[in-house]
Amino acid sequence: MLIKRPEDVRPSEITEPRVYAERRDFLRNSAGTAFALAAGAAFPALLASRSAQAAAGKLSFAGGSALSTDETPNSLKDITRYNNFYEFGTDKEDPARRAHTLKTDPWTVRVDGEVEKPADYHLEDLIKTSQLEERIYRLRCVEAWSMVIPWVGIPLAGLIKRFKPTSRARFVEFTTLYDPEQMPGQRSQVLDWPYVEGLRMDEAMHPLTLLAVGLYGKVLPNQNGAPIRLVVPWKYGFKNVKSIVRIRFSNTIPRTTWALSGPGEYGFYANVNPTVDHPRWSQSRERRIGEFFKRKTLMFNGYEEQVAGLYRGMDLRRSF
Ligand SMILES: Nc1nc2c(c(=O)[nH]1)N[C@H]1C(S)=C(S)[C@@H](COP(=O)(O)O)O[C@H]1N2
Ligand SMILES: [Mo]
Numbered sequence: 001m002l003i004k005r006p007e008d009v010r011p012s013e014i015t016e017p018r019v020y021a022e023r024r025d026f027l028r029n030s031a032g033t034a035f036a037l038a039a040g041a042a043f044p045a046l047l048a049s050r051s052a053q054a055a056a057g058k059l060s061f062a063g064g065s066a067l068s069t070d071e072t073p074n075s076l077k078d079i080t081r082y083n084n085f086y087e088f089g090t091d092k093e094d095p096a097r098r099a100h101t102l103k104t105d106p107w108t109v110r111v112d113g114e115v116e117k118p119a120d121y122h123l124e125d126l127i128k129t130s131q132l133e134e135r136i137y138r139l140r141c142v143e144a145w146s147m148v149i150p151w152v153g154i155p156l157a158g159l160i161k162r163f164k165p166t167s168r169a170r171f172v173e174f175t176t177l178y179d180p181e182q183m184p185g186q187r188s189q190v191l192d193w194p195y196v197e198g199l200r201m202d203e204a205m206h207p208l209t210l211l212a213v214g215l216y217g218k219v220l221p222n223q224n225g226a227p228i229r230l231v232v233p234w235k236y237g238f239k240n241v242k243s244i245v246r247i248r249f250s251n252t253i254p255r256t257t258w259a260l261s262g263p264g265e266y267g268f269y270a271n272v273n274p275t276v277d278h279p280r281w282s283q284s285r286e287r288r289i290g291e292f293f294k295r296k297t298l299m300f301n302g303y304e305e306q307v308a309g310l311y312r313g314m315d316l317r318r319s320f
Contacts, residue, residue, distance in 0.1 A: 059214045061132035061152045067208055068136035069302070074147040076216050078289050083223045084141065085242055086191055087176065087183035094185070095223035102182050102243065104227040113248035114169035123227055127213055130154040134217070135210055137233035139240070140272045140301045146286045151231055152214030157205045165201070165249045173198040173254035174230055175246040191257055197230065197241035198254030198268070202310055208233055208303060211244070234303040236270040267320035271311065272301035276320050 073079075085095040109126065112118035132152050140146045160172070178194035180186040186193045203209065210231040213220055220226040225242025232239050238258050248254075258266035265279055274284040274297040285294040300307050311319075 057218045059132055059152050059217060059219060061134050061214070061217070063134045065133055065135050067306075068134070068150075069138055069148060071136070071138070071148045073136055073150045073216075074289055079147060079149055079215060080221045080223055082147075082289055084143075084237065085185075085223055085225065087185040087193075087195070087243070088223070089185050090190060098184065099222035099226075101184065102177075102222045102226065104222065104243075107227045107245075109228065109244060110246045111163050111248075112246070113173070113250050114166045115249050116164040116166060123213075126154070126159070130158065132213065133210075135208075135231075135233075137208075137210075137231060138301050139231075139233065139237050140286060140297065141237035142266065142270070142278060142283075144281060144283065144286050144297075145289055146297075147289050150216055151210060151212040152217060153210035153212035153231060155207060156209045156211050156230075157207060159211065160204060163247070163249075168251045169249035170201055171198050171250050171252065171254055172201060172204040173246075173248040173250055173256075174241045174244050175248070176241055177243045177245045191261060195241055195257045196254060197239050198256050199230075199232065199239075200310075203232065206307060206310065208306055234272060234300040234307045236266075236272055238266065239270050269311075269316075269319050271307075271316065271320075272297060272299070273316055273320065274299060276317055 081096045082092045083095040084092070085099065088095045088098040105124075107123040109121045109123055110118075111121060132154060134150060134152050136148060136150045138146055139149055174197050176193075176195040177183065178186065199209070211228055212225070212231045213228050215221070215224060220229065225240070225244075228244050229242040230240050230244065253268060256268060258270075259268050272283075277283050284297055286297045287294050298304070
């Protein structure tokens with residue numbers, strides 16, 4: 001990002017996504033899955049079996065969301081070996097090699113600020129009491145590469161309602177774990193740690209916005225932001241903050257890591273916008289990892305129909 005220019009990536013094999021799509025169709029067509037999900041909140045026995053599944057790395061979730069793209073997901077290999085996670089180094093291959101030092105269980109998420117009842121939540125409890133959904137989304141990095149990723153996550157809007165923000169809450173701030181022992185990249189000053197990102201309340205409440213806890217049907221690999229990370233598909237990748245330990249509601253705009261480190265380069269909104277270039281490179285095209293030719297970048301990363309209304313009347317050149 002600040003460090004590197006977009007780089008070329010060799011195409012890689014994409015057999016895996018096809019196999020996965022077949023498995024998904026199978027799940028979607030099996031009535032049992034739908035029943036288990038609908039009943040999940042009501043029956044402790046099913047909850048127990050769900051956490052047993054989680055222990056095995058699998059997750060129960062509803063598939064086939066109307067909000068998913070029908071594009072072919074990138075391979076698990078691409079998604080887990082080409083990452084941005086500066087807490088584990090600035091090279092794309094660093095997180096896959098080094099993120100095993102992150103301990104994700106037990107994990108607590110602090111909810112505070114402008115909420116009726118600030119509290120610490122055990123992640124396990126949040127997952128057990130939520131309906132997980134699969135959402136296949138495009139991810140567009142500000143470095144002009146992109147991927148398609150089958151997330152499993154919790155729609156953020158439902159959680160926020162449970163947290164009961166006060167009427168003063170206008171923004172939501174998300175903070176990554178700070179622990180240089182587990183996250184060796186934090187020993188270098190490449191960013192101002194901990195990594196912080198934020199959304200306006202209406203963005204956080206948008207039905208597309210997800211807190212991902214899995215991908216390809218299994219719990220999140222560490223390098224992808226385990227155990228819980230934000231996914232906002234119409235924004236540049238850096239908004240999708242990983243390994244979240246704190247969700248704070250505030251009345252004032254959060255001081256976000258990339259906007260602080262390069263105010264002229266990374267805005268608070270960070271909406272994907274092919275007509276507003278990054279000062280050091282064009283944003284009009286992108287390379288889908290695994291493909292050779294570049295493709296056009298779409299306004300709001302292709303989610304214009306769903307989200308343009310959030311920004312009506314705003315000057316997107318100034319509020320970039
Ligand atoms: N805590 C933290 N979150 C982060 C980052 C990071 O360095 N640290 N990188 C961001 C960037 S720039 C991108 S493109 C996405 C990459 O997510 P992925 O590796 O799961 O594809 O994570 C985002 N979230
Ligand atoms: Mo990114």
